[in-house]
Amino acid sequence: MRIAVAVKQILDPEGITVNRRRERIFINREERIINPADKCALEAALRLKDAHGAEVIALSLGRPSADDALREALALGADQAVLISDKALAGIDAPTAAVVLARAIERLAPCDLVLVGQTAADTGGDQTAGRLAELLGLPQVLHAVTLSLDGERLKVVRLWDGRPIMVAVAPPALIAVSPLAPPARYPHGARILNAYRQMGVSVWTAGDLGFTAEELRPNIESRGQVFPPERELGNVIEGAPEQMAGEILALLRQRRLI
Amino acid sequence: MDFTLPKEYELLRRMIRDFARQEVAPLAKRIDIEEEVPREIIRKAAELGMMGVPFPQEYGGMGAGELGYCILMEEIGRVCTSTATVIGAHTGIGAMAIYLDGTPEQKKKYLTPLARGEKIAAFALTEANAGSDAAAIRTRAVRDGDDFILTGSKMFITNGPIADIVSVMAVTDPSLGPRGGITAFIVEMDWKGCSVGKVEDKMGIRGSGTSELVFDEVRVPKENILGQFGAGFVTFMKTLDVGRVSLGAACLGGAQAALERSIQWAKARSQFGKAIVHNQSIQWMIANMATEIEALRSLVYRTAWMVDTGQPFTRYAAMCKLYGSEVASRCISQAVQIYGALGYSRDLEIERMFRDARIAEIFEGTNEIQRIVIASDIMRQEGVRISP
Amino acid sequence: MDFSLNEDQRMFVKMFEDFCANEVAPLAQETDHKEKPPLKQLEAASEQGFLGAIFPEKYDGAELDMISYALLMEHLGKACASTALTINVHVALVGSAILRHGTEEQKEELLPAMSAGEVIGAFALSESGAGSDAAALRTSAVCQGDRYILRGSKTWVTNAGIGQLLLVFARTSDEPGGKGISAFLVDVDTPGVRVGYREKTMGLRGLVANTVYFDGTEVPADRLLGQEGQGFAIALEALDLSRVGLSAICLGAAEAALENGTRFAVEHEQFGGPIALKQAIQNFIADSRAEVEAMRHLVHYAAWLAEQGDSRLRTQAAITKLICSEYAMRIANRMLQVHGGYGYMKEYAIERIYRDLRAMEIAEGTSQILRFLIARDQFAPHGISLRP
Ligand SMILES: Cc1cc2nc3c(=O)[nH]c(=O)nc-3n(C[C@H](O)[C@H](O)[C@H](O)COP(=O)(O)OP(=O)(O)OC[C@H]3O[C@@H](n4cnc5c(N)ncnc54)[C@H](O)[C@@H]3O)c2cc1C
Numbered sequence A: 001m002r003i004a005v006a007v008k009q010i011l012d013p014e015g016i017t018v019n020r021r022r023e024r025i026f027i028n029r030e031e032r033i034i035n036p037a038d039k040c041a042l043e044a045a046l047r048l049k050d051a052h053g054a055e056v057i058a059l060s061l062g063r064p065s066a067d068d069a070l071r072e073a074l075a076l077g078a079d080q081a082v083l084i085s086d087k088a089l090a091g092i093d094a095p096t097a098a099v100v101l102a103r104a105i106e107r108l109a110p111c112d113l114v115l116v117g118q119t120a121a122d123t124g125g126d127q128t129a130g131r132l133a134e135l136l137g138l139p140q141v142l143h144a145v146t147l148s149l150d151g152e153r154l155k156v157v158r159l160w161d162g163r164p165i166m167v168a169v170a171p172p173a174l175i176a177v178s179p180l181a182p183p184a185r186y187p188h189g190a191r192i193l194n195a196y197r198q199m200g201v202s203v204w205t206a207g208d209l210g211f212t213a214e215e216l217r218p219n220i221e222s223r224g225q226v227f228p229p230e231r232e233l234g235n236v237i238e239g240a241p242e243q244m245a246g247e248i249l250a251l252l253r254q255r256r257l258i
Numbered sequence B: 001m002d003f004t005l006p007k008e009y010e011l012l013r014r015m016i017r018d019f020a021r022q023e024v025a026p027l028a029k030r031i032d033i034e035e036e037v038p039r040e041i042i043r044k045a046a047e048l049g050m051m052g053v054p055f056p057q058e059y060g061g062m063g064a065g066e067l068g069y070c071i072l073m074e075e076i077g078r079v080c081t082s083t084a085t086v087i088g089a090h091t092g093i094g095a096m097a098i099y100l101d102g103t104p105e106q107k108k109k110y111l112t113p114l115a116r117g118e119k120i121a122a123f124a125l126t127e128a129n130a131g132s133d134a135a136a137i138r139t140r141a142v143r144d145g146d147d148f149i150l151t152g153s154k155m156f157i158t159n160g161p162i163a164d165i166v167s168v169m170a171v172t173d174p175s176l177g178p179r180g181g182i183t184a185f186i187v188e189m190d191w192k193g194c195s196v197g198k199v200e201d202k203m204g205i206r207g208s209g210t211s212e213l214v215f216d217e218v219r220v221p222k223e224n225i226l227g228q229f230g231a232g233f234v235t236f237m238k239t240l241d242v243g244r245v246s247l248g249a250a251c252l253g254g255a256q257a258a259l260e261r262s263i264q265w266a267k268a269r270s271q272f273g274k275a276i277v278h279n280q281s282i283q284w285m286i287a288n289m290a291t292e293i294e295a296l297r298s299l300v301y302r303t304a305w306m307v308d309t310g311q312p313f314t315r316y317a318a319m320c321k322l323y324g325s326e327v328a329s330r331c332i333s334q335a336v337q338i339y340g341a342l343g344y345s346r347d348l349e350i351e352r353m354f355r356d357a358r359i360a361e362i363f364e365g366t367n368e369i370q371r372i373v374i375a376s377d378i379m380r381q382e383g384v385r386i387s388p
Numbered sequence C: 001m002d003f004s005l006n007e008d009q010r011m012f013v014k015m016f017e018d019f020c021a022n023e024v025a026p027l028a029q030e031t032d033h034k035e036k037p038p039l040k041q042l043e044a045a046s047e048q049g050f051l052g053a054i055f056p057e058k059y060d061g062a063e064l065d066m067i068s069y070a071l072l073m074e075h076l077g078k079a080c081a082s083t084a085l086t087i088n089v090h091v092a093l094v095g096s097a098i099l100r101h102g103t104e105e106q107k108e109e110l111l112p113a114m115s116a117g118e119v120i121g122a123f124a125l126s127e128s129g130a131g132s133d134a135a136a137l138r139t140s141a142v143c144q145g146d147r148y149i150l151r152g153s154k155t156w157v158t159n160a161g162i163g164q165l166l167l168v169f170a171r172t173s174d175e176p177g178g179k180g181i182s183a184f185l186v187d188v189d190t191p192g193v194r195v196g197y198r199e200k201t202m203g204l205r206g207l208v209a210n211t212v213y214f215d216g217t218e219v220p221a222d223r224l225l226g227q228e229g230q231g232f233a234i235a236l237e238a239l240d241l242s243r244v245g246l247s248a249i250c251l252g253a254a255e256a257a258l259e260n261g262t263r264f265a266v267e268h269e270q271f272g273g274p275i276a277l278k279q280a281i282q283n284f285i286a287d288s289r290a291e292v293e294a295m296r297h298l299v300h301y302a303a304w305l306a307e308q309g310d311s312r313l314r315t316q317a318a319i320t321k322l323i324c325s326e327y328a329m330r331i332a333n334r335m336l337q338v339h340g341g342y343g344y345m346k347e348y349a350i351e352r353i354y355r356d357l358r359a360m361e362i363a364e365g366t367s368q369i370l371r372f373l374i375a376r377d378q379f380a381p382h383g384i385s386l387r388p
């Protein structure tokens, strides 16, 4: 089995504070880490590898520093690592990123499984999984927490409204792993060193993947940042149903919402 | 000059820090109370290569050199000094002696299981009448055909109660004294005649067992001579030199933890209508701690670099241990002060850290001995020989 | 000026020495290791009249002058700091307050019982939110006819778990700071008083310091000590005296440390002779001896001021406690170092003394607060009035 895992490098959210009053974001500590959900996806892949044998390929689209994320993936147990990095790719939007990743995964073909994190802790877009599956023409399972191989089929426990349910899917498929899935193992110290000293990360450019500048032009234009309005604490209304309905009506009227 | 940590070491530090925080820190209080570092922690650490950080991968080690080992000791020292001591006596001195002076066969046979953490090492030098004056040891090894018969008892041996393999220093020729008359041996504790004597009841590092080791006519084959026959003293001194760097690193971790907790509490605790950090008395303590810690960090990591690049480092290793232990004690005492009565309570870890820290000024050569080492090294270059 | 002890004082010293050697010192290790309340020692002390040391004879007290009291605390501190502190709280914090501010009925009822050890006094000032800033205390006492209703909780109440009498400081009016505070004499067995958690401490493990809860405790109005609103002044005055006692305890403990260190240095040989021959050890001893003598003079001077009822005692007590607590800790630290590895072992008294003394820089006013008091006093004549 060949498993591609998409790994995004993000700024550690713990090093960031958001000042709502001044509508500013402060980066106190610039430490880059593997997006937590992606790390869970990698762990899911490694568990399949441990149980059934598999070739795990970690794939990252990002700036050159994403090399560190891929080295960490290698240290954790990935067999190969590919970094897609190019000046031409700087600042691409989510739809384009999915196109780039899709083409890279096609280049790695055949992959039996494509694993991605459900959500990126920085942008929180939750788009990559769906877009990638569509572009690759693969069935998709979202919010996965555990993966196991049952004969030809992959059994996936996924979260549905916070509750686990089991689904089965026949590879090739795309699975988006929840950040609530089992966390990654600790890498062995020697593997950490060897990931830097002995193992390699292949670097692919936009050109390698055959992209033209036109194709990479963003579809989305960023015009600045606004903070969502602060939410007030809600009130709990108690009492008999008619009474509660009355109170709600009164509240809504009071706020001129109806 | 470039002070950046190579990237692989950054990742290594992150892994070890996660491990220390998640696997060791939650148990630190229990380790102190139950007077034992759970085997489970050692097993987990071993699985990640942490029981053999400085040793080459060909002998089952991590291959991370003194730099990697200092990172380990700093991060573990930050959360639990007992655990750091168990690892330190095992890796930093017990197995280190075999790594430094062992033959390829000895390394294969002994260093490999030690580096993998399958076996635990100890380092047995001190005796009742030979502490600082290590050359005064009386444990005897008498030649008997191809073997040696080892008799004597060692005191205050870290990991004594759990060790499988011990590097032991013994007198092979009383007429020759330390230069020529003392030899190091590798001893397996399950050999006939080896036993664990009195286990000490200590102020701190209570999770790290310290005991007497008794050798009663133990038959040691000559293949187990460690280093040159008669040059045991050199082997042991060399080993202790290396051990001192990482001991400084463990102290650095302890001091850093004290500073971090002090900062937290100084922000959180209010008296006289304001957080106590708004008093200069508190600010000064924090500033002093932070300054000393930075100086110590530079000293420790520079010395680790000297070890890894094969430069002479004896003087600097002694400084790491001397300054490190004093900085740690000072910082932790200030943390106790900042916590007020709570710092004196066993409910908080500051209290344990205070008791734990005190040992570093004593073992692996007291701080007075470190000063002698430093002064001797300095004066030797001036053509003056100093005797202790 | 006359630095000699008078006839009585010399006789007392002899008596204290014998008493401590026979009744206190032999139990010190056990008291610490088993965290045993020093009940036996208290009983023996009561037989000698030490539990009413500074009370007049008509209350069955020993009517010691303050110098003699300091000598008593010094000797007790030398033998066992836990016992000494227990008695100092009872006599100097609680007893002295009653003696000075109690009505004749209160004195007649309580002081003889305290002298006899039937009643042990505890001083309930600190709260979780009010340590250094004791005036921020929130325990309330609401007057209802002929009684007060107490609500709130006190922390670190030494002797609460073994005593009968709590001297409780509570707020009787909303006036800010110290002004609204009054002192009450509360029997532990009063309904609504609950003695809670016993602190687990680093040292002073014989001390019984608890959290005490007052849940609508009814205290008859005749249990008010002094006037309403006078409580904080009473507390500060009592602290002046007890700081003298605590300083004497530090002096005693430091002397014990020095004696232990000296003996060890003489008896313990390394490098072919007693370690006393090494200059590093000599310096440790010399500095400690010098500091012990300085402490002694400070203690005697403060005790003398107390005996004269001199108002300079306020600042001098702060100075004395600051210096004595810090010197004593330093001395214990050096003497532990003199012991080498042995100093870290519970078998040796120095290990206990070191842990015991770490409390002294915190309890009864932290060093930082004492420095503040001293600086405030120094600047006051210059038109600067410092606030914490
Ligand atoms: C918890 C613990 C763990 C230990 N683990 C080990 C271990 O794993 N293996 C091992 O071999 N040993 C171990 N030791 C022993 C330790 O290394 C010795 O305690 C230390 O070397 C000091 O020796 P000592 O205790 O005999 O003190 P001493 O050497 O007797 O020293 C007493 C005092 O004299 C001073 N002194 C001695 N000589 C001089 C001099 N020439 N000039 C100035 N001052 C001097 C010392 O600094 C000290 O202050 C351990 C000790 C402890 C407490």
Ligand SMILES: Cc1cc2nc3c(=O)[nH]c(=O)nc-3n(C[C@H](O)[C@H](O)[C@H](O)COP(=O)(O)OP(=O)(O)OC[C@H]3O[C@@H](n4cnc5c(N)ncnc54)[C@H](O)[C@@H]3O)c2cc1C
Binding pocket: B269, B271, B272, B276, B279, B280, B281, B282, B337, B338, B339, B340, B341, B342, B344, C089, C122, C123, C124, C125, C126, C127, C130, C131, C132, C133, C155, C156, C157, C158, C159, C201, C204, C207, C209, C359, C362, C363, C364, C365, C366, C367, C368, C369, C372, C388
């Ligand atoms: C063994 C022991 C026995 C005790 N027994 C009793 C007892 O019998 N009865 C009783 O009432 N209490 C008792 N206490 C409590 C003791 O009095 C308090 O611990 C002490 O007053 C300090 O208060 P805190 O612990 O709340 O520290 P905090 O007041 O919280 O102080 C924390 C830190 O801030 C510093 N700080 C605070 N304010 C300032 C400032 N303005 N400027 C500079 N630094 C500042 C302090 O010095 C300290 O370093 C006991 C304490 C101990 C340890």
